Amino acid sequence: MIHGEDEARRLDTGDPGHRELFHVPPATAGRYAETAYLAGNSLGLQPRATRDELLADLDAWARLGVEGHLEGTRPWLPYHEYLTATAARLVGALPEEAVVMNSLTVDLHLLMVSFYRPGGTRNLIVVEDGAFPSDSYAVRSQARFHGLDPGRAVLRLKPRPGEDTLRTEDVLAVLAEQGERIALVLLGGVNYLTGELMDIPAITRAGRAAGAVVGWDLAHAAGNVPLELHAWDVDFAAWCSYKYLNSGPGALAGVFVHERHLGDPAIQRFEGWWSTDPATRFEMAPVSRPPARADAWQVSNPPILAMGPVRTSLEIFDRVGMTELRARSTRLTGYLERLLDEVTATRPVTVITPRDPSRRGAQLSLRVGRGAGELAKRLRHEHGVIADAREPDVLRAAPVPLYSTYHDCWRLAEALTHLVEETR
Numbered sequence: 001m002i003h004g005e006d007e008a009r010r011l012d013t014g015d016p017g018h019r020e021l022f023h024v025p026p027a028t029a030g031r032y033a034e035t036a037y038l039a040g041n042s043l044g045l046q047p048r049a050t051r052d053e054l055l056a057d058l059d060a061w062a063r064l065g066v067e068g069h070l071e072g073t074r075p076w077l078p079y080h081e082y083l084t085a086t087a088a089r090l091v092g093a094l095p096e097e098a099v100v101m102n103s104l105t106v107d108l109h110l111l112m113v114s115f116y117r118p119g120g121t122r123n124l125i126v127v128e129d130g131a132f133p134s135d136s137y138a139v140r141s142q143a144r145f146h147g148l149d150p151g152r153a154v155l156r157l158k159p160r161p162g163e164d165t166l167r168t169e170d171v172l173a174v175l176a177e178q179g180e181r182i183a184l185v186l187l188g189g190v191n192y193l194t195g196e197l198m199d200i201p202a203i204t205r206a207g208r209a210a211g212a213v214v215g216w217d218l219a220h221a222a223g224n225v226p227l228e229l230h231a232w233d234v235d236f237a238a239w240c241s242y243k244y245l246n247s248g249p250g251a252l253a254g255v256f257v258h259e260r261h262l263g264d265p266a267i268q269r270f271e272g273w274w275s276t277d278p279a280t281r282f283e284m285a286p287v288s289r290p291p292a293r294a295d296a297w298q299v300s301n302p303p304i305l306a307m308g309p310v311r312t313s314l315e316i317f318d319r320v321g322m323t324e325l326r327a328r329s330t331r332l333t334g335y336l337e338r339l340l341d342e343v344t345a346t347r348p349v350t351v352i353t354p355r356d357p358s359r360r361g362a363q364l365s366l367r368v369g370r371g372a373g374e375l376a377k378r379l380r381h382e383h384g385v386i387a388d389a390r391e392p393d394v395l396r397a398a399p400v401p402l403y404s405t406y407h408d409c410w411r412l413a414e415a416l417t418h419l420v421e422e423t424r
């Protein structure tokens, strides 16, 4: 039993967030009507506006047929452009540096076609040892694609023995020591497992100074922490939209390409008809004329019905703003951390996410001993709390500043006191 339910309620009154904009799943257990949803780092909740906006696009198809490409309130032909400004502001990009397209890993491949160009002795790709598996598969297959042995071409950054997260100084040391051999640095902005926020500007600076290209996977960073990709001189980045960005399962991904690479005629790129300048697209010419925009990395005409939910969600982020969200996120996650400290003081559970709020986003990861999946099940089926397990031993909980409450945090801590036995 953990005290402070009244305090949680009071904090929610004073610092309410924007929960009313979202559908919160009903609880199937416990004492409360709604789930305490702390898995927005895995799949964000559905904005209430999404359904009507999506239906409007579907209606345009019913009413207009093929003419919907050019008519209606949101003609399809330039549809991806409706997402550009909001996506760009979200990550601190110039409008020409951002585009929403495809899925995350597909985009990483398309970007590596352009930005992983091994040659001579400079052929390493630097990733985190704890990289998301898809990223690990992607970089290994890119190395093989270039005829390289992935076991040698992929350099994995490991935390120090006994530590769970990377230290910036250690990453910088590797970049300095191996600099001349590194072709590409591709790291997660926020690590999916530990919740560690990397020092993106410092690592980007060091990687570029070493002569490498520096790209970021921002799957767990976009919509979670403020980003200034243009000012930080990041070469490229990609992020999915179904985690903090609440755009629905498998939603389209976002891509950033720095201005200095736009319109570069020497750059290699896989192209299709959407890579070319929209003004000349229907000339159906045999040679593409790519615009000096990230749009040039598009290949196919985009799936309009999948873009709608991303558009709706990005507009919410644009209205509320990452500054406000980050401030509430810091308060909310700090509050959860205090409660978890009470829980863990007497139980065999530890927080592995960095303690410094500037080195993490919303997520706190707990090492819970074996059986993280079983614990997550019991949280849900006995207490109506949804957190996310990574087997064997990590439970991830992310109070999302748009819709999570202090009371959700309290419910997780309270449920853990019932489910994890005291050993001290």
Ligand SMILES: *Cc1c(COP(=O)(O)O)cnc(C)c1O
Pocket: 103, 104, 105, 106, 132, 134, 135, 188, 192, 217, 219, 220, 240
């Ligand atoms: C969620 C996530 C992915 C998922 O990749 P998809 O291509 O969207 O299936 C990849 N990388 C990271 C770091 C992630 O967090």
